[in-house]
Amino acid sequence: MSDKNALNNATLALQALYLEKKGAIIDNAPDFLNEKRDAALDSFLVQGVPSKKVENYKYTNLVEVFDRQWDVVASKDDANIDVEEVFQCDVPDLDTFTILMVNGWYYPKNDLTALPEGVTVCSLQEAFAHHKDLVEEVYCRYTDHTKDPVLSLNGMFAQDGLFVHVAKNVILERPLQIINLMNGDSDRMCSQRNVVLLEQGSQAKIAVCDHTLSNQAFVFNNMTEVLVKENASLDVYNVQNQNNQTINLSGLNIEQQSNSNVLTHAVVLHGGVIRNNLTINLNGENANASMYGISVADQEQHVDNFTTIYHSKPHCVSNQVYKNVMSGNSEGVFTGCIHVLPYAEKTAAFQQNNSLLLTETAQMNTKPQLIIDNDDVKCSHGATVGQIDEEALFYLRSRGIGEHEARLMMIFAFAHDVLSNLRIEPLRDRIDQLLERRLRGEDSPCDSCAIECNS
Amino acid sequence: MLKIKDLRASVEGKQILNGLNLEVKPGEVHAIMGPNGAGKSTLANVLSGNDKYDIIGGSVDFGGNDLLDLSPENRSREGLFLSFQYPVEIPGVSMVNFLKTAVNEHRKYRNLPPLKAGDFLKMMREKKELVHIDSTLTNRSVNEGFSGGEKKKNEIFQMAMLQPKLSILDETDSGLDIDALRIVANGVNALKSKDNATIVVTHYQRLLDYIVPDYVHILYKGRIVKTAGKELALELEEKGYDWIKEEMGE
Known part of the structure; x- marks a missing residue:
């Protein structure tokens, strides 16, 4: 792959897209992100879009995904929709701080005035302006763009994202709920870069929901870097429920210091091609x-x-x-x-x-x-x-339980036990429900969405 | 209630039942005894609809229905119950959810609305006492980690919940100590009425001290070769099965 003469078409297409849009990307992004873009391009070109010959992507064919024309809307206006009108989260009793992200951008109308002292949640752009030291502690410190082409792509294209900071010994009782929305009238690639920093002894729970509001094909390249300091505790629950044309390339990179505690949960319901790269370094x-x-x-x-x-x-x-x-x-x-x-x-x-x-x-x-x-x-x-265990299936049926129902009971039992580890009870119940509806085939990717664009 | 005519069946290509005839009327208790390999468990499995067994011929009428034409779930809903020789463990499926689903599927079949949660729990409490089943067991997954005795009690508990017309107890006594045996037998006797019937499939006479049969049949090489009253069981206990073989000219 390092031979530039052998760059595949998918790689060339993305290079061309980057060069075409570079001006607009840079104009709408902070210097700190811009400074690293060309280096990201270089490392991307060295690696290329991984074919099936690349061991780490042997079973996920990204050449197929990128061997076509993708578009990038490099302007913040992309997030300018009236989200309240089209989206409501319907998890009952789930008392969270809700943060919307649209096509990789921080939604300008997020209202987080109720956040307790010591907790900062804002756009990555704003974080670079006001909390530069904190962002710098994490951003690109523990991730290496040269190791993964998807990460390089994120470095090339991401212009915004979310920043979360929890100060020393602050315990955030209410979970943060981050809702990543994809929306648009044409197919596009959206990139998002997030930074999460938990200071010593702090605690937070973050639920991340990935949705599509429209029926287009999206590439969602979402990279999150996390530093969990000594004695801190973090839960990250990710529910992926996007339309089945969408490609979700999600990176979660967590650095843990001593005595820290991290729990992650990936719940995949809908989506076309999903690749979750989870890297955790237990470094204390x-x-x-x-x-x-x-x-x-x-x-x-x-x-x-x-x-x-x-x-x-x-x-x-x-x-x-x-x-x-x-x-x-x-x-x-x-x-x-x-x-x-x-x-x-x-x-x-x-x-x-x-x-x-x-x-x-x-x-x-x-x-x-x-x-x-x-x-x-x-x-x-x-x-x-x-x-499915046929003997167990017969046992259930011999008690009068119909074959279809009996199968579902067994599948649900198989799937359910993973969820028992989820530490936000209303969210657990809701995911349980979503899972059951998913298994019954009664759901749609837009289940918790007010408009039914993709039933 | 049950009329089996010339039933022939095989498992994995090997014919086990070779023209079996049996008639069971409401209120009767039938014991089917026989040496290992005679086809006792095959009969129980064929009647309950286990598709590992192939029907080669014959007919089974159950309350006016062609039993062999019904799915396992509809046989159950029509009132047939099999107490398994080896009850299956189903991790992750809770006893409560399992029983509630089963009871309500039976009710749906009879065009009845689902039981209210309170009524269901009350019913469960009552039936649990019948077999002295430990309360904590019903909070667990179906049969998971149950001892041999607990599994068999659980079968009778399910029988009590579903109130079948015809129960087939397949080697319910195997693996039971004498106390558990008595509890299981008492449970079965308590559920007995003039409208329902029981087929007790067993190798030993022991269980029949507690569940007294009206008829004892000897199954040998896939056919019923001898039928008599309960005294036949005692004779078998005394003489073993060899005299049957001799009588059959072997």
């Missing part, structure tokens, strides 16, 4: 990371959860449970790398991926990867791919 003693995922896919959906956990310091614990329910012609991928570095003794790292295949044409590729450079560790991984 006694840090703890729990990562969960439940993906339900059918038709031609493609879902790829790609996790990398670095155990860099001793006495850290990581636990991963990812489940997939695949039907139709859908394809699922799970790649989970646990890397225990030298000196990280007393590491405990667990990983599990269980998948149900409900049709003969559904696929699941699962690849656990353990790289262990220390003798004194406890690591395990397990993967299962299977069908």
